[in-house]
Amino acid sequence: MYVWFHRRDLRTTDMRLFDKLRSLHMPGIHILVLDPALLDECRAREHSGRHFLQQVSRLQQNYQQANQHLVIAYGSPDQVLLLLAANYPLQIVAFHEDLTPYAKQRDQTLIDTAQACGLKTITDIDHMLIDADSFDHFANRDQPYKVFTPFYNKWKQAMHLFAEPPMLTSLNDLETVQVSPSTIQDFSIPLWLYDALQSTSPSFSEEEPQKKLQNFLAEKLPDYERGRDRYGWSxxxxxxxxxxxxxxSIRQVYEQVAAQDKSSYVDSWVRQLAWRDFYLYQALRNPDYFSYEQKFDWSGFNTDAFNYWAEAKTGIPIIDAAMTQLKETGAMPNxxxxxxxxxxxxxxxxxxFYGEAYFRDKLADYDHVLNRGGWxxxxxxxxxxxxxFRVMNPVRQSETYDPSGSYIRQWLPQIAHLSDKAIHQPQANAIVDLKQARIRAIEQYSLLLKQNKQQNK
Ligand SMILES: Cc1cc2nc3c(=O)[nH]c(=O)nc-3n(C[C@H](O)[C@H](O)[C@H](O)COP(=O)(O)OP(=O)(O)OC[C@H]3O[C@@H](n4cnc5c(N)ncnc54)[C@H](O)[C@@H]3O)c2cc1C
Incomplete structure (x- = not known):
């Protein structure tokens, strides 16, 4: 018997390791262990937690509809494995890997625990379009790509030649085993989590991810290139x-967009998928990716104005509008x-890292690697x-990408009466003078990077 741990793969089709599981010809326990280190009661109430739990509910529904069994547990995955190994004739542990430092450590502990129990482990990376090792080999690189454009040019070639089609095995090709609740009792989900799952359960009328993608490709993709930055247009x-x-699955997404007629707007969207792969590639290849906060001297920086920013009270309309949307809905355009x-x-x-942590809670689409990449x-x-020396001027950005100020009017109704010109301008209570702040920022970042260069000499 095998045990399959669901991770950030909350679906039942096109799962890279399902093909391998089928070839084992044995029944399996399918389990999703919600980890207290990643999901506590506070997080479950935030947009990021709620969106995640909604996808968990959808996964539960998918298993139910397929008459298959999924165990949902709450605890430490290695402890759950020990319990299962003591109660079932397990031979194999399988899961898709993740790339963050916490996930890597957790996965290693799980592998060590499996080994201690005499179990074999099968793992693979499922959520990238390219396989980083094969890609570097194809590109004939012994140093990783550090610049997006050459990465992207090679990435396009690699995808053209080797894009992996979706996997064929689905849940219905596997035999899942029912685990009695009493066996897993020590790891049963707490009441608050049960309630949170119930309250986030997606209704049948809600768009399935597949349908949402198809609608986007049919209706919005042709305007994507033109409208991508026009955040008022959605x-x-x-x-x-x-x-x-x-x-x-990212393979299904790519396959469907690649099947569209060739055009610059298709390329423009595929380019965003390449940015996603570029950040995931950096997480694998850049040893500092998760530790920049420790590499720099932040003494010239401060958190004095953080709360004004987070509470949408900076007095700069586009900043306050965007932070209001984030707080209320969990969304914010790129x-x-x-x-x-x-x-x-x-x-x-x-x-x-203060802003990064705030986005972690608030963004419904939060992803550790991509969020860090953006920050x-x-x-x-x-x-x-x-x-x-690049310091975006929020007023200029607002005037350029939403000249009529429709986005600001939507999220800050208290200033909706202002003219198209006035609506972008700093308010009387603005906490910062943009000109002065720009000069200060360039000085401070030049110093920060210089100090770091000297340290590394
Ligand atoms: C400070 C900051 C924080 C961010 N945090 C996250 C995050 O936590 N989670 C997240 O998914 N994205 C994050 N992004 C990237 C980007 O903003 C979102 O992926 C995008 O807004 C999602 O909207 P969409 O699905 O409509 O994207 P579309 O424009 O339709 O793009 C299609 C897909 O391409 C990928 N993509 C698009 N833009 C980017 C990008 N700039 N970088 C990497 N991948 C991209 C996403 O998977 C996206 O769904 C962040 C960007 C910044 C600047």
Whole structure:
């Protein structure tokens, strides 16, 4: 018998390791262990936790509809494995790997525990379009790509030649075993989590990730290139939350977009999928990716204005509108993520990891690697980041990408009466002078990066 641990792959089709599980010709326990280190009661109430739990509910429904069994437990995965190994004739443990430091440590503990129990482990990475090792080999590189454009050019070639089609095995090709609740009692989900799952359960009328993708490709993709940054138009796919939780597989997403007629708007969307792979690639290849906060001297920075930013009280309309949308809905368009992140880290000189942590709770589509990538880019750190002297002016950004101010009017109704010109301008209570702040930011980031260079000499 095998045990399959669901991770950020909350679906039942196109699972890389399901093909391998089928070839074992044995029954299996399918389990999703919700980990207290990642999901506590507070997190479950935030947009990021709620969206995740909604996908968990959907997964439960998928198992029920297929007349298959899924165990949902709450605890430490290695402890759950020990319990299962003591009660079932297990031979194999299988799961898809994740790339964050916590996940790697957790996976290693699980592998060690499996070994101690005499079990074989099968793992693989499921959520990237390229396989990083094969890709570097194909590109003939002994050093990783550090700049997006050459990475992207090679990535396109690799995808053209070797894009992996969706996997054929689905849940119905496997035989899942029912685990009695009394066996798993020590790891049963607490009441608050049970309630949270009930309250986030998606209704049948709600769009399935597949349908949402098809609608986007049919209706919005042709306007994507033109409308991507026009955040007032809402012309992007809004697929990120489904892709990040694995509610839809990235191979299926790619296959469907690649089947569209060739055009610049298709390329433009595929390019975003390449950005996603580029950040995941960095998480694998850049040894500093998860530790920039420890590598720099942040003494010239402060958190004085953090609460104004988080509470949407900076007096800069586009910043306050975007932060209001985030707080109320868990969503924020990509351009405004860049603008608000740069505003916090540059104009307000707050270390990036404070903003990163805030987005972690609030973003419904939160993903550790991609969120970190966005924050590193905005604060001029990491591979191929914005240059240190790039300081986006939120007023100019607002005037350029939403000239009529419709987005600000939607999220800040208290200033909706202002003219198209006035609506973008800093309010009387603005906490910062944008000109001064820009000069200060360039000085401070130049110093930060210089100090770091000297340290590394
Ligand atoms: C500070 C900051 C924080 C971010 N945090 C996250 C996060 O936690 N989770 C997350 O999924 N994305 C994050 N992003 C990237 C990007 O903002 C979102 O992926 C995008 O807004 C999702 O909307 P969409 O699905 O409509 O994207 P679309 O424009 O339709 O793009 C299609 C897909 O491509 C990928 N993608 C698009 N833009 C990017 C990008 N800039 N970087 C990497 N992948 C991209 C996503 O998977 C997205 O679903 C962050 C960006 C910044 C600047």
């Amino acid at each position: 012309h992007t796919s809004q697929m990120s939350g489904y892709i990040n939780t694995g509610a839809i 351009r405004l993520r860049m603008v608000t992140a740069m505003f916090l880290t540059k104009q307000l000189l707050c270390p990036f 590193l880019w905005s604060s001029s750190l990491g591979y191929d980041a914005a240059p240190y």
